[in-house]
Amino acid sequence: MIPLLEVYKERWQVESEQAIKPGLEAIEFALRKLGEPQKKLNAVHLAGTNGKGSTLAFIEGMAREYGLSVGKFMSPCIVDVHDQIQIDGRPITNEQMDRMFQQLAKAGLSGKLTDFELLTAVALLYFAEQSPDFVLIEAGMGGREDSTNVVTPIVSVVPSIALEHTNFLGNTLTSIAYHKAGILKENRPAVIGDMTEEVTEVFEKEAIQKNVLLSKFGKDFFVTKLDGTETYEYPLQQITISDLQRQLLGKHQGHNMVLAITAFLEVIKKFELLLDVQKIRNGVNNATLAGRFEQIRPNLYFDGAHNPASIQSLVDTVKENFPNKRIEFIIGLLADKDIKTILQLLEEVGDAFYFANIHNERAMQAMTLYELSQAKEKQIIDDVNEFLQGLVKGDTVRIVTGSLYLLSEIRRNMH
Numbered sequence: 001m002i003p004l005l006e007v008y009k010e011r012w013q014v015e016s017e018q019a020i021k022p023g024l025e026a027i028e029f030a031l032r033k034l035g036e037p038q039k040k041l042n043a044v045h046l047a048g049t050n051g052k053g054s055t056l057a058f059i060e061g062m063a064r065e066y067g068l069s070v071g072k073f074m075s076p077c078i079v080d081v082h083d084q085i086q087i088d089g090r091p092i093t094n095e096q097m098d099r100m101f102q103q104l105a106k107a108g109l110s111g112k113l114t115d116f117e118l119l120t121a122v123a124l125l126y127f128a129e130q131s132p133d134f135v136l137i138e139a140g141m142g143g144r145e146d147s148t149n150v151v152t153p154i155v156s157v158v159p160s161i162a163l164e165h166t167n168f169l170g171n172t173l174t175s176i177a178y179h180k181a182g183i184l185k186e187n188r189p190a191v192i193g194d195m196t197e198e199v200t201e202v203f204e205k206e207a208i209q210k211n212v213l214l215s216k217f218g219k220d221f222f223v224t225k226l227d228g229t230e231t232y233e234y235p236l237q238q239i240t241i242s243d244l245q246r247q248l249l250g251k252h253q254g255h256n257m258v259l260a261i262t263a264f265l266e267v268i269k270k271f272e273l274l275l276d277v278q279k280i281r282n283g284v285n286n287a288t289l290a291g292r293f294e295q296i297r298p299n300l301y302f303d304g305a306h307n308p309a310s311i312q313s314l315v316d317t318v319k320e321n322f323p324n325k326r327i328e329f330i331i332g333l334l335a336d337k338d339i340k341t342i343l344q345l346l347e348e349v350g351d352a353f354y355f356a357n358i359h360n361e362r363a364m365q366a367m368t369l370y371e372l373s374q375a376k377e378k379q380i381i382d383d384v385n386e387f388l389q390g391l392v393k394g395d396t397v398r399i400v401t402g403s404l405y406l407l408s409e410i411r412r413n414m415h
Contacts (some may be wrong), residue, residue, distance in 0.1 A: 001360060002115060003080035003412065009118075012101040015111045016118040022145035027117045031150060033107040034121060035130030041071075043135050043151040044263060047143035047180045050310040051159030051193065051256045054248055054292055056136045058260030059267070062283030063134070064088075066273060071135035073123040073148070075116070076404045078290045079411050084278065085123045087132050092122075100125050116140050120147040134267060144182020155266035156183045156190040158210075159259055161199045162309035163338070177202035183283035189213040191262045194255055196264045215262050223258040229354070232258050232280075241277050245285050249293045250317035257284055291407050293317055299392035306333070308341045314401060318349045326396040328352040330384060332406035335364040342402070343373050352377040358406045385413045 001018065009016065031038055036254075044059060046052045057073060063070045071087045082091040092100075100122045104110075113121065127135045134154065139146040143158075161177050177199040184190045184206045192203050194217045207214040215221060221234040232241040246257055261280060268275060288294070291304035294316070305314040318327060329350045333339055346353070353375040355366040366380045381387045384400075388410070392398050400407060 002077060002084075002119065003079045003408070005115060007102045007120070008081075008097055011098070012105045012116070013110060014101055014105050017114045019114055020116070020141065021114050022142065024145060024147065026113055027120060027147040027150055028105075030107070030109050030113055030117065030121050031124065034103060034125055037124045038150045039152075040128040040131070041124070041135050041151060042133065043137050043153045044157065044267065045137050045139070045148065045151055045183050046153055046154040046157045046159070047139035047183045048157075048159040048193070049162040049176070049180075049287075049307065050313070051252065051259070052138050052157075053304075054253055054256040054287075054289055055157060055159050055260045055263070056138060057248070057287045057289040057292075058246075058257050058284055059136060060089075061263050061285075061287035062260070062264045062280055063267065065279035065283040065286075066093070066132065066268075066276070067269075071123075071127045071130070071131040071132040072138070073120070073127075073135065074138045075119075075140050077408055079408055081119070081183060084119065085126055086128055091122050092126055096126060097122070114147075117147040120150075124150075124294075132235070133271070134340060139180075139183065142176075142179035142182070144179045146183075148333070149183055150187050153183075153188055154270045155263045156188065157184065157192075157263045158183070158190070158203070159256055159261060160192040160309065161195055162307060173199050174202055180402050181206040184210050184212045184214075186210045187212070189215065189266050191215045191217075191259055191266075193217045193259055217259060219253060219261050222257055223254045225254075227242045230254055230257070232261050234262065234265075239265070239275070241280055244281060247285065249286055249321060250313055252313040252321070253292075257287075259286070263411075267294060291404055299394070299397050300388065301397065301399045302407050303399055305401050305409055306337060306342075306403050308338050308345060311342050311345045311401070314399075317344050318397075322397050326351045326393075328354065328392075328396060328398045330354045330356060330381070330387070330398065330400040331369065331402040332356045332358040332366070332384075333369060333402040334358070334360065334362045334405070337364075339364060339369070339372060343369070343375075346401075347373070347375055350375060354379055354381045354387065356381050356406065358403055358409060360405050363403075363405070384410055 085092040
C-alpha cells in the first residue's frame with residue numbers, strides 16, 4: 001500500500017492491482033501507449049539487495065556539485081507517494097501527479113498495470129516531460145523482470161546480492177544474481193559491488209553475452225582508509241581521490257561510495273565533462289539519505305535495514321560507533337522477512353527491544369515478534385510516536401529499524 005496513491009487512482013478512475021507480477025509485457029504495452037517516454041531519458045539503473053539508496057545518494061551528491069539536474073525514482077516512499085519521484089531533491093507536486101494520471105487515464109491504462117508498474121509509468125512520463133540531465137532509477141524487486149528494466153542506461157549498478165524475495169527470485173544467491181544481472185544492457189558499462197565468486201560469475205557471463213564492460217569492487221576499484229579519511233583508487237584509469245569524509249556511517253557505506261564514484265565516472269564521460277576531484281569529494285562528503293543510520297535528534301536514529309545482510313551492516317555500525325552505550329531497538333517487520341535471523345543479529349548488540357505494529361497487510365504482528373524474540377528486556381508499544389517523544393538519556397542510543405514502511409509511518413505522524 002503506497003500512501004496517497006489511491007487518492008490519484010480514485011480521482012482519475014485509474015485502477016491497478018496491489019499484486020506483484022514480474023514481467024515486462026504490461027509496462028512495455030503501457031509505455032507504447034504513452035509515447036515511449038523512457039527513450040527520451042539518460043538513466044543510471046540500480047538493482048541489488050542492499051545499498052541502492054545510498055549509492056544513489058552519493059551519485060546525486062556528485063551530480064549536484066557538477067551542476068547537473070537529477071531525477072530519481074526510488075522505493076519505498078519516505079512519507080508518501082510524492083517523494084518516490086523527485087527532481088533535484090524536490091518531490092513531484094500534486095498538480096504534476098494529476099497531469100500524469102490524466103495522461104494514463106486518456107491512454108486507457110486503467111486495470112492494465114500493478115501499482116508499481118503504474119508508478120514506474122508515472123515516473124518515466126514525468127521525467128520525459130521535465131527532462132533533467134539524467135535520472136537515477138531504482139529497481140523495485142529483482143531486475144530482469146522488474147518494471148524499471150525498460151531503460152537503456154548510461155551505466156548499470158548492482159551494489160550487493162543477498163537472499164530476498166525468494167518466492168519470486170529463487171532461493172539461491174545465483175538465481176537472485178541472475179535476476180539482478182538482467183539490468184545489464186548491450187554495450188553499456190556496469191559496476192558491481194563486493195560479491196562471492198559464484199555470484200560474480202553470473203554477472204561476468206551476462207557481461208560477455210551483452211558486450212558489457214564490467215567494473216568490479218575489489219578487483220578494478222578500491223577503497224582504502226588512512227587517518228580517519230578514505231581514498232578511492234581505480235588503477236586502470238589512473239584515478240586516485242583522497243580525503244573522502246562521508247557522513248553516511250558504516251563500513252558498507254564506504255563500499256557504496258566507491259561504487260557510486262565508479263558509476264559517476266561514466267556519467268562524466270557521457271556528458272563530456274572533466275574529472276574534478278574536489279567536486280567528487282564535496283559530492284560524496286555532503287551526501288545524506290533518509291533512513292540510513294539517520295540521526296533524527298540526539299541519541300535517536302532511523303535505519304531502514306530489513307534483511308539479514310543490511311541488519312548485519314547496522315550491527316557492525318553500532319559496534320563501531322557506540323561500543324559502550326545502552327542500545328534500544330524499536331522494531332517493526334514485514335512477515336516475509338527472515339525474522340529469526342534478524343532478531344538474533346540485533347540481539348547481539350541490543351539491550352532492550354520494543355516491538356511495534358506496522359499498518360501494512362504484509363506486516364508481522366508485534367505480539368508474534370515479541371514471542372519470537374530471545375531478548376531479556378522486551379515489550380510491545382502501541383503508539384510509537386508517543387514512545388519516541390520521551391527523552392533518551394546520554395548513555396543510551398535508540399534505533400528504529402526493521403522496515404522502511406515503519407519509518408515512513410512514524411514520519412507521517414511526527415509533530
